[in-house]
Amino acid sequence: MASITEYGNQPSMKENTNPDQIPRNNHNDVEGQIGQEPKEEIDYLQRAQWLRAAVLGASDGLVSTASLMMGVGAVRTDVTSMIISGFAGMVAGACSMAIGEFVSVYSQRDIEVSQKKRNSENRIKNGDLSDEDESNKDKLPNPLQAAGVSALSFMIGAAVPLLSASFIQVYGVRLGVLIALSSLALVVFGWVGAVLGKAPVKRSCLRVLIGGLLAMAITYGLSRLIGLAGL
Template identity: 55%
Template sequence: MAPDLSSHVHAATDVAPKSPSKPKQDEINPATATDAIDDVEAAGGSSPPGDGVNYVARAQWLRAAVLGANDGLVTVASLMIGVGAVNEARSAMLATGLAGLVSGACSMAIGEFVSVYAQYDIEVAQIERAHDDDDDEAKKDNLPSPTMAAGASALAFAAGAALPLLAGGFVRAWAGRVAAVCVATTVGLAGFGVLGAYLGGASVARSGARVLLGGWLAMATTYGVLRLFGMQSA
């Protein structure tokens, strides 16, 4: 081969573009790859597979519903048991339970209405200070309704209060009446605790036990105080 031809061949070989080599599998940093996947998922707002429930948003209405029902249940049951400690008449316990249901539902409705309206006024003032006329009406439409909150709170309280009232209000014997109220209240407390925990994605056992112990403590305290008061009055 001629010297000139040989030199041209080697030069052409040296300047030929090389194809980019693929990185070897062991050169990829697993931590970097994992971080990149996490960043993509966070940017896309994706949730873990099989769990697309927004428990934080659900907690807003769940808290009001469970609180209202649990409050009605404990309040009326404690009132009926407390009155039963000093008065064994069935009419006295029934009237007490009914008065507790009505007054408690009204109190819950008024309290919720005032509370939510205060929040409504604060958020409206904040929207108006932002001076965004295009989105003002849309933002105001998404604000909580004080009337709906008051109605939901009153209904939740009444639903919880009706359980001990219906369970023990019409039992003739005093011991059976008190026992019926205690049993119905226990079942209701456990049910509300478990339901709230299930819907909120929390521990069912801990929530049920916490609500149950709190209700028992309220009923025992009311019974003990009124029993002591009745003995001293006699």
């Protein structure tokens, strides 16, 4: 049985509630967090909307224009024919990419808006009056943005083979420089797309490079056969 002296040596409840003796770890943690803004996580799905249009447009512009120039170069060795064909391909391709991307993304936007309306109607029927769709409006795909990015990136990609072949008169050297610079640009486009999208870099670069070289080789080979056949 505890003695009276033992009880007397114990601190009272009043002494325990002394503010100077209260641990302040949690309080300090709260104060340390005041004024610190939470780190905003990057929405890579949202970024993919314009990233897909940019990388696809640049790669398509480079491959299409380079393949067209090499196809013409397979039967015509003068630099003028290659430049005119490449420029025409750049303009036509940029317009085609912009219109196609606008129509495609607008269709996707209409589908998402219709689905959000159905979800909202179902919530209202179930008694849920909260409007969650308002906070998600900024996540809808932007057709004009996708079209503009596609057209601009296509012209940037097409400018690589055009500029690489514009000032070279020797036919063999012109083709070699065109292939070399186009291959380098394809690797760069694959690297940029992988870094911005947090995807495997080597796999992305190889995929873009091999696909581009294959397209150029097929175009050159078929055009060469047609030229040799005299059609």
